[in-house]
Amino acid sequence: MGRKLHKGLREILEQKKGPIVEKWRDLIHKSYPPETAQFLKREKNKFSNPIGSSIEESIWPLYDQLIGEADPATTKKLLDNLVRVRAVQDFSPASAVQIIFALKKIVRKEVFGIAQKKGLVKEYLEFESEIDRFGLLAFDVFMECREKVWEIKRNDLLKRPYLLSGGMCPSYMMKRGIKHLEKLKKEITQH
Amino acid sequence: MTKELTPQEMLRIDLTPPNRDWMDIPTVIKPGIYCYPAKPEKVEAVGMPNPHVWSPLDDDWGLPEDWKETFLEGMRERLNKHRSFKIFMDICVRCGACADKCHFFLGSGDPKNMPVARAELIRSVYRGEFTKAGQILGRLAGGRKLTEEVLKEIWYYMFQCTECRRCSLFCPYGIDTAEVTIIGRELINLFGLNINWIQEPVANCYETGNHLGLLPHTFKQNVEFMCMDIEEFVGIKIEPPFNRKGAEILFVTPSGDVFAEPGIYTLSGYLMLFEHLGLDYTWSTYNSEGGNFGFFTSLDMAQRLNAKIYAEAKRLGVKWILGGECGHMWRVVHQYMNTFNGPPDFLEEPVSPITGTKFENAKSAKMVHISEFTADLIKHGKLKLDPSRNDHFKVTYHDSCNPSRGMGMFEEPRYIIKNVCKNFYEMPENTIREQTFCCGSGAGLNAGENMELRLRGGLPRANAVKYVHERYGVNMLACVCAIDRAVLPASMEYWVPEVDVCGVSELVGNALIMEGENERSVDLRGREIPGRGEVKEDV
Numbered sequence: 001m002g003r004k005l006h007k008g009l010r011e012i013l014e015q016k017k018g019p020i021v022e023k024w025r026d027l028i029h030k031s032y033p034p035e036t037a038q039f040l041k042r043e044k045n046k047f048s049n050p051i052g053s054s055i056e057e058s059i060w061p062l063y064d065q066l067i068g069e070a071d072p073a074t075t076k077k078l079l080d081n082l083v084r085v086r087a088v089q090d091f092s093p094a095s096a097v098q099i100i101f102a103l104k105k106i107v108r109k110e111v112f113g114i115a116q117k118k119g120l121v122k123e124y125l126e127f128e129s130e131i132d133r134f135g136l137l138a139f140d141v142f143m144e145c146r147e148k149v150w151e152i153k154r155n156d157l158l159k160r161p162y163l164l165s166g167g168m169c170p171s172y173m174m175k176r177g178i179k180h181l182e183k184l185k186k187e188i189t190q191h
Numbered sequence: 192m193t194k195e196l197t198p199q200e201m202l203r204i205d206l207t208p209p210n211r212d213w214m215d216i217p218t219v220i221k222p223g224i225y226c227y228p229a230k231p232e233k234v235e236a237v238g239m240p241n242p243h244v245w246s247p248l249d250d251d252w253g254l255p256e257d258w259k260e261t262f263l264e265g266m267r268e269r270l271n272k273h274r275s276f277k278i279f280m281d282i283c284v285r286c287g288a289c290a291d292k293c294h295f296f297l298g299s300g301d302p303k304n305m306p307v308a309r310a311e312l313i314r315s316v317y318r319g320e321f322t323k324a325g326q327i328l329g330r331l332a333g334g335r336k337l338t339e340e341v342l343k344e345i346w347y348y349m350f351q352c353t354e355c356r357r358c359s360l361f362c363p364y365g366i367d368t369a370e371v372t373i374i375g376r377e378l379i380n381l382f383g384l385n386i387n388w389i390q391e392p393v394a395n396c397y398e399t400g401n402h403l404g405l406l407p408h409t410f411k412q413n414v415e416f417m418c419m420d421i422e423e424f425v426g427i428k429i430e431p432p433f434n435r436k437g438a439e440i441l442f443v444t445p446s447g448d449v450f451a452e453p454g455i456y457t458l459s460g461y462l463m464l465f466e467h468l469g470l471d472y473t474w475s476t477y478n479s480e481g482g483n484f485g486f487f488t489s490l491d492m493a494q495r496l497n498a499k500i501y502a503e504a505k506r507l508g509v510k511w512i513l514g515g516e517c518g519h520m521w522r523v524v525h526q527y528m529n530t531f532n533g534p535p536d537f538l539e540e541p542v543s544p545i546t547g548t549k550f551e552n553a554k555s556a557k558m559v560h561i562s563e564f565t566a567d568l569i570k571h572g573k574l575k576l577d578p579s580r581n582d583h584f585k586v587t588y589h590d591s592c593n594p595s596r597g598m599g600m601f602e603e604p605r606y607i608i609k610n611v612c613k614n615f616y617e618m619p620e621n622t623i624r625e626q627t628f629c630c631g632s633g634a635g636l637n638a639g640e641n642m643e644l645r646l647r648g649g650l651p652r653a654n655a656v657k658y659v660h661e662r663y664g665v666n667m668l669a670c671v672c673a674i675d676r677a678v679l680p681a682s683m684e685y686w687v688p689e690v691d692v693c694g695v696s697e698l699v700g701n702a703l704i705m706e707g708e709n710e711r712s713v714d715l716r717g718r719e720i721p722g723r724g725e726v727k728e729d730v
Contacts, residue, residue, distance in 0.1 A: 030207050031207065031208075032208065032300040033208045033210075033216075033300070033301070033302050034208070034210045035290075035302040035305070036296075036300040036301070036302055039290070039291050040300075043291060045621065046619075046654075046658070047619045047621050047622050047651070047654060047655055047658070048291065048297075048621060049291075049297070050297055050298065050650050050651050050654040051297065051298070051300055051650075053654075054654075084685075084686075085298075085650065088298075088643045088646040088647050088685075089298075089299055089300060089647060090221070090299070090300075090301060145685075148684075148685055149642055149643065149646065149685065152642060152646075152681045152684055152685060153639050153640075153642045155681075155684075156639035156642065156681055157639050
């Protein structure tokens with residue numbers, strides 16, 4: 001998907017994986033109100049903490065995708081796991097996906113100094129662009145999720161009881177459906 | 192309460208929300224979370240107060256001038272009437288045991304959806320207006336005065352609780368937060384502020400006997416329509432009895448089973464089972480609703496709508512009542528019906544005419560759950576079953592909140608599923624049985640306009656389904672509740688699109704070997720059963 005990362009820079013990013021991803025996780029937790037952030041950090045059971053576990057299960061492998069040779073399908077799946085939850089919560093689109101861009105700030109603090117000393121500034125900037133690209137992909141995923149929500153809303157409206165929306169009796173609708181099918185059958189046989 | 196953002200606000204992207212006391216964080220009412228307001232004519236239809244047109248996004252909610260006095264008087268009345276409500280207001284020590292047990296909190300991350308905080312919205316008014324400490328010390332004693340903003344906040348969050356009672360399971364004091372929501376909604380209804388998704392079914396049920404307002408002939412036609420399906424797929428012609436006086440059993444099920452997909456396939460399962468047994472029973476086109484949205488409005492309304500079940504049983508002269516796969520119907524039946532409208536001395540203690548089993552658990556209310564009835568039949572070897580017809584399903588079971596937590600039914604549906612399917616996988620233990628997660632759309636929140644709320648609330652359940660889907664390839668989520676069947680498909684479509692939803696009786700219908708049936712190459716949905724021949728070309 002992206003360009004192959006410079007070996008030297010990759011080694012530094014690998015060494016710093018622990019502190020970087022942990023800080024990234026804290027930052028994502030803190031995008032929720034303080035009481036919630038505490039809970040997301042504290043509760044370790046996957047089923048008692050679905051938001052926390054979706055974050056935990058996404059960010060570590062996502063970081064690997066960032067510093068390795070990203071596989072498009074895996075990256076998308078991981079971003080989906082991270083963003084799908086935020087797409088139905090109280091976040092604006094920008095707040096929902098900015099957790100990816102926010103990673104730049106953390107990495108800069110942890111790695112930029114070392115990279116500079118080793119003369120890897122250009123490579124470092126390329127890596128930041130990779131984070132930007134992941135951020136944009138996250139926005140694609142966010143939009144897919146939002147469109148899905150609207151599709152579900154539309155389907156729900158179509159499926160919902162006709163009488164409640166001031167329509168007609170379901171039996172009539174069903175009969176009309178059968179007549180329509182019979183008409184279609186006839187047309188198919190005729191042609 | 193919502194407004195257009197200024198350019199400055201639009202440019203600000205919050206990463207960290209403010210760290211302030213909950214009382215200082217204003218509630219912003221958002222589309223996607225709330226349900227549309229009740230139509231005035233539907234409020235009027237059942238004689239409820241202040242029918243009017245209003246919108247949650249307007250500043251003016253059309254409250255009557257004396258709304259505050261009415262609310263406080265209503266609260267005083269209920270504090271005196273319901274000892275439980277008074278205790279729940281007084282004894283919470285805010286230990287937080289319930290805080291992280293609510294599916295809405297777990298799915299939204301909104302701290303006001305912690306059950307303790309949601310109840311605190313009302314409890315703070317109780318302290319501020321009714322207790323000396325709160326009146327004198329105000330916020331220091333956790334009290335606040337009732338204002339329009341406070342009322343709007345209460346409204347918003349009372350409709351973000353599905354009264355599933357998972358939180359109550361963890362409260363060391365036994366506080367049932369669902370009951371606080373029940374009273375909260377009663378108070379809201381003193382000003383005509385119900386949501387339409389509850390109010391319209393209430394009015395319909397009052398006028399025609401079911402939530403959809405199906406008239407008797409339509410109800411009958413729909414059941415007969417499913418009989419046509421059965422004839423086509425199974426080869427058995429069924430002519431179900433309606434309003435038959437002198438039948439032994441009256442069958443009551445939610446009207447969702449009669450018209451909504453996939454509930455209609457559960458209905459096929461009932462019809463086939465009764466036909467196979469030659470059961471002496473009847474449907475009623477007047478008592479054509481097991482569900483009770485009155486329960487989400489006020490206890491008085493729940494009582495009014497529930498009354499028809501016993502009244503119809505009396506009119507038809509049946510011996511006892513058999514109930515279909517419904518959720519809150521069973522909570523009302525199990526915990527309220529006997530005192531609402533009973534005891535029904537004109538009915539007999541239910542005894543299965545096929546096995547002779549006495550349903551002692553139903554001794555008082557005289558109403559037996561279809562899963563209890565079916566499990567008993569299987570236990571006594573009265574059904575011939577071919578579970579391989581459900582081989583294309585890998586099934587997991589969602590304990591619907593009310594039949595599980597509300598009436599303690601855990602084993603019967605599992606026993607049935609294990610007998611009619613070969614592939615059954617449980618979800619993790621902290622998500623099933625007593626600890627089951629709500630579908631996220633119960634208690635009248637199964638509308639379409641609040642889909643974001645429903646999807647948030649559905650996340651914890653879906654998260655567990657996803658786990659068994661990924662681990663065992665589960666592709667069917669069985670349940671015993673019509674609301675579950677109506678709403679879980681949407682939740683699955685968003686979170687785990689590979690998983691479908693069905694009622695337990697649908698699986699029974701698939702496996703049931705009936706005398707004179709055809710080769711059964713398709714299931715009750717008309718879909719080919721893999722390896723059992725081709726389906727006829729339809730279109």
